[in-house]
Amino acid sequence: MKQTPELDRIQELMQPGVISKDGFLGNDTRNLTDILADDQRIVTNLGFTHQELANAMEELTEVGKKAFGNPVLVRGFLEVTVDSSKGKMASPFGGLFDKENVVVVNKKTGESIRWTTLNIHMIRDHGFYEGKGSYFRVEPEDLVRVLELYVG
Amino acid sequence: MSVLITTSIITAIGVFLAALLTLAERFLLDYGICKITINGDKIYQVRGGNHLLGSLQEQDIFIPSACGGRGSCGLCKVKVLEGGGPLLPTETPYLTKEEIENHTRLACQVKVRNDIEILIPEELFSIREYEAKVVNFKDLTYDIKLISLQLKGDETIDFVAGQYVQLKIPVYGNIKEEVYRAYSIASPESNKKQIDLIIRRVPKGIATTYIFDYLKKGDTIFFNGPYGDFYLRDSQREIIYIAGGSGLAPIKSMLHKMIEEGIDRKATFFFGCVSGRDLYFVEEMKSFEEKLPNFKFIPALSNPNPEDNWLGETGLITEVVDRHISSDGDYEAYLCGSPGMINASIKVLRSKGIPEELIFYDKF
Numbered sequence: 001m002k003q004t005p006e007l008d009r010i011q012e013l014m015q016p017g018v019i020s021k022d023g024f025l026g027n028d029t030r031n032l033t034d035i036l037a038d039d040q041r042i043v044t045n046l047g048f049t050h051q052e053l054a055n056a057m058e059e060l061t062e063v064g065k066k067a068f069g070n071p072v073l074v075r076g077f078l079e080v081t082v083d084s085s086k087g088k089m090a091s092p093f094g095g096l097f098d099k100e101n102v103v104v105v106n107k108k109t110g111e112s113i114r115w116t117t118l119n120i121h122m123i124r125d126h127g128f129y130e131g132k133g134s135y136f137r138v139e140p141e142d143l144v145r146v147l148e149l150y151v152g
Numbered sequence: 153m154s155v156l157i158t159t160s161i162i163t164a165i166g167v168f169l170a171a172l173l174t175l176a177e178r179f180l181l182d183y184g185i186c187k188i189t190i191n192g193d194k195i196y197q198v199r200g201g202n203h204l205l206g207s208l209q210e211q212d213i214f215i216p217s218a219c220g221g222r223g224s225c226g227l228c229k230v231k232v233l234e235g236g237g238p239l240l241p242t243e244t245p246y247l248t249k250e251e252i253e254n255h256t257r258l259a260c261q262v263k264v265r266n267d268i269e270i271l272i273p274e275e276l277f278s279i280r281e282y283e284a285k286v287v288n289f290k291d292l293t294y295d296i297k298l299i300s301l302q303l304k305g306d307e308t309i310d311f312v313a314g315q316y317v318q319l320k321i322p323v324y325g326n327i328k329e330e331v332y333r334a335y336s337i338a339s340p341e342s343n344k345k346q347i348d349l350i351i352r353r354v355p356k357g358i359a360t361t362y363i364f365d366y367l368k369k370g371d372t373i374f375f376n377g378p379y380g381d382f383y384l385r386d387s388q389r390e391i392i393y394i395a396g397g398s399g400l401a402p403i404k405s406m407l408h409k410m411i412e413e414g415i416d417r418k419a420t421f422f423f424g425c426v427s428g429r430d431l432y433f434v435e436e437m438k439s440f441e442e443k444l445p446n447f448k449f450i451p452a453l454s455n456p457n458p459e460d461n462w463l464g465e466t467g468l469i470t471e472v473v474d475r476h477i478s479s480d481g482d483y484e485a486y487l488c489g490s491p492g493m494i495n496a497s498i499k500v501l502r503s504k505g506i507p508e509e510l511i512f513y514d515k516f
Contacts, residue, residue, distance in 0.1 A: 006241075009242075016326045016327075017325070017326045017327035017328045017329070017358070018328070018329070020356060020357075020358060021325075021326070021327065021356050021357065021358045021361050022326075022356055065492040066492070066496065067454070067468065068396065068424060068426070068454060068468055068469065068490075068492065068493055068496075069426045069454070070426055070454050070455045070468075071455075082492070084489075084490030084491065084492045084493065085352060085354050085397070085490060086352075086397070086398065086399065086488075086489065086490060086491075086514075087333070087334065087354070088225070090225045090226070093245070094226075094244075094245025094246060095226070095245055095246070096225060096226055096246075098490070098491045098492070099354060099490075100490075100492070101355060135356055136356075
């Protein structure tokens, strides 16, 4: 799919070594517009919106960060650990975000998932989950499964 | 054969057009010498065509910037009163409505194409770039390092305890452009030949990956500074220091200052860690307690491991502060750590009646 010059510019900022060491695209060779369209389809098929997934991530992050690096049990089975650093992380879409790495372990299944505060913003405001193979890519299916999110 | 000829012709036309564009840019888009007027009275002559951030840097005027001028951090804000051209879409995400109204721009996005008039804080004129040698490299914890940078030649640096510098991270690995990252100075301000920085590894971070995996003792590195208005205020109030992780750095520098200047104000340093493996500089802090009779160091572990054999304070650092601080004291507070820790600490301190204007912290 052809993409706008604005998305071209943003995709340039997503390359390794521009904003972050490994970039935001992993080994994904698709255009940004295709990545966004494909993930939109996946999320819709799962029965969610980007906003709903971002809200679920933010809710856990907010609880976890109050513990300053200690694991917190949420909903009785999700262990949330938020590791915060000084400084800000720039978004390729614009804006600065706190450097917070979040790890959530589902204690029932042993599965885990990670994200950053920047992921939450990129998902909520731009429907961007990062490219395939990116260290911080959030797979929508994994998110729904590990957090045990249900439609409605 | 005809395919070959056609390809050659197209290639030749391409080369010709590229050369034409280069020449056009060089001669037709020559903006000549432009005048940058700063704060109404300082005038600099620069060659037009470059971005304001770089043009100022050539004049040894350093505007704080974390991304090295790529328009992705939004830190290099200056007020452009005249000659900056229209606001660009690359700037607007970083500017508030008020900033746009008062002519704030990103120096890395504004091109100097004509005479330009700007406003910057006066203190930025004292900021310089320094070349230094890494003379000490020490692991403080599993993810925190101390690095000592000795200035080359006769260079010296004047800074105030609590201020920070911006380390220039050179091109390395797949990193194609220089970036800058801010780190607080941990050493005494009396040592003008060497600064110590305390740096925590950020997973996948451009700067800390370089520092932890590439930089070594004996290497040369550049930094600029000093920056910031996080410094010990001159008063008689009791001091509360709160830090976590590498946030200990500026507090350590302030404690050196108290020792060197004989400041005997009552002071307590609350240092929050998760477990024993995150603790460092405990012995140094104990020695500060001996030198400063009114100083108390209170490290606290929020989740000590059995092998830590921890007998000290436990709980979140905010809970420990809450237990130790009274509601009727005459305090001022200095905080350094993650934004989450700072926000939570401010909440506790405010609940103890400490006014917001007496709570100081760095915003980077």
